[in-house]
Amino acid sequence: MSEKELLIVASDMWLDRPHGASIIKMLEIFSKLLHKDVRLFLFSWEEREERRGNLIIKGLKLPRNLKEGSSSFLLHQMSRSLDLFKSTDLVIFDYPLLPSFILSKIIKRDIRGISLILSRPLRNNPLHPRSIMYRFFLFISRAFVDLYTGITPYEVNDIAKFVGKNKTVLLPSPLAPEFLNPPGGCDTILGKYFSINDIRLLTSDKNLLLYHGVLDERRGLRNILDSFGRASSPEDYLVILGKGEGLPLVKRYAEKYPNIRYMGSVPLEVIPCVMKHVSAGIAWLPDEPRWRFQLPTKILELMASGKPFLASDLPGIRWAVGGCPLAFYTHDITPQALSSFIKALSDIKDDHGICLKRSKDFSAENVANMLYSYVKRLL
Structure with a gap:
């Protein structure tokens, strides 16, 4: 695997959140273990770029007129992430970018992916459209995604119901040093x-x-x-x-x-x-x-x-x-x-x-x- 072939793309705005720093610090250690440059793309309200050891962090600036979580917000993220996915061989991404990865996999069949499911976007009503879409995309994506992560054993078991136990692993929330x-x-x-x-x-x-x-x-x-x-x-x-x-x-x-x-x-x-x-x-x-x-x-x-x-x-x-x-x-x-x-x-x-x-x-x-x-x- 040559340098810069591993991408991490996150829809969650870690750079703008108080606790995103703990995840970024974990990824900094992870990139050091790989002994290779890892590019981390994060959606943000500000354009920014920095290097922390082998981890290259780039903030992808979002238009200020987009409301976080809105349909236009998600479509903008999907469009930009699709371009990134097509440029790499292995990508780690969070759940909201699952549709982008599926499209990338169809276009570039040799790309491999790990989906970080940091939370299950479920509603109290199991028939709520968001709950149905979550389960639907998990079920469909199992033909495209190599591994899924859950942050507790309970989430791992819940995700495995849709994608299979052999594709689901534990990756808990990290505690910053x-x-x-x-x-x-x-x-x-x-x-x-x-x-x-x-x-x-x-x-x-x-x-x-x-x-x-x-x-x-x-x-x-x-x-x-x-x-x-x-x-x-x-x-x-x-x-x-x-x-x-x-x-x-x-x-x-x-x-x-x-x-x-x-x-x-x-x-x-x-x-x-x-x-x-x-x-x-x-x-x-x-x-x-x-x-x-x-x-x-x-x-x-x-x-x-x-x-x-x-x-x-x-x-x-x-x-x-x-x-x-x-x-x-x-x-x-x-x-x-x-x-x-x-x-x-x-x-x-x-x-x-x-x-x-x-x-x-x-x-x-x-x-x-x-x-x-x-x-x-x-x-």
Whole structure:
């Protein structure tokens, strides 16, 4: 295999998301294992290009008039990715680009592909058009795609129902190295990204709960904000980091409740410094088909940081947490559930480092090695 014949193309805008950095860091390690240049194409709102070792990252600029997730948005991504697919021998791509890969395979029969299914785009109604299309494309694509990845064993089993067990492998969400080896000089880092008032709160003796990542109402954000506002005492604060379509909602609640504090969106390497100062985290998702088998990266980050966290009692999360005693499970997010969690914080401990040990199973290095082993099958 000659240089630059492996492409990775992602429809998900990792360059513009708080947690995309952990995936990119994993791919950086993966490209080093290959000892070859790997080109990573990511759709983004900005045109950009950079090299990180053997990983060449290129942001494919999207027109600003396109609404993310709209039909025109998806068609634009498909058109551009189709051109990329036709230029390579092996491509790794995420699920929304499946139609593009199928067309590329018809045009260029010797191309091989690995489809990363980072989440199942299912709705509560199994007859919803999106749910039907997901299953349809999976079933059809099995004649074209070489391997599919799922991020938990439950997702692997679910995907295998449509494409076969021999084509489905596990590739979990990666934990960025910064959480296993936190950066030094956190005071300087915090001073660079936060206001004086925010730093005063972070370094105070208040009870701080952290919610970080993509701000999305579909992830139960409204329930979390509402429940915290109604359950907390003046000594409890909800610190929010991230960005997304739910940001206006967060700002409205921050105006209504003085102990809900939005501190902006920061680079991944800043979050371990914030975690040093918080009391606990919230990593809750609604019990819906799209989330049921998911593995939120923030779960791994909180485990590595040794912080208690409020989590959904869902199969994917249970699998990732394993025997970690820092998880406080709740099926529904309610004022009562949040109040119970806050009251229990002093009793939630991990004296034997079980959570840190478990989180290392998901290190970017381990996940990169898994991906490397799958790619080697196809070379």
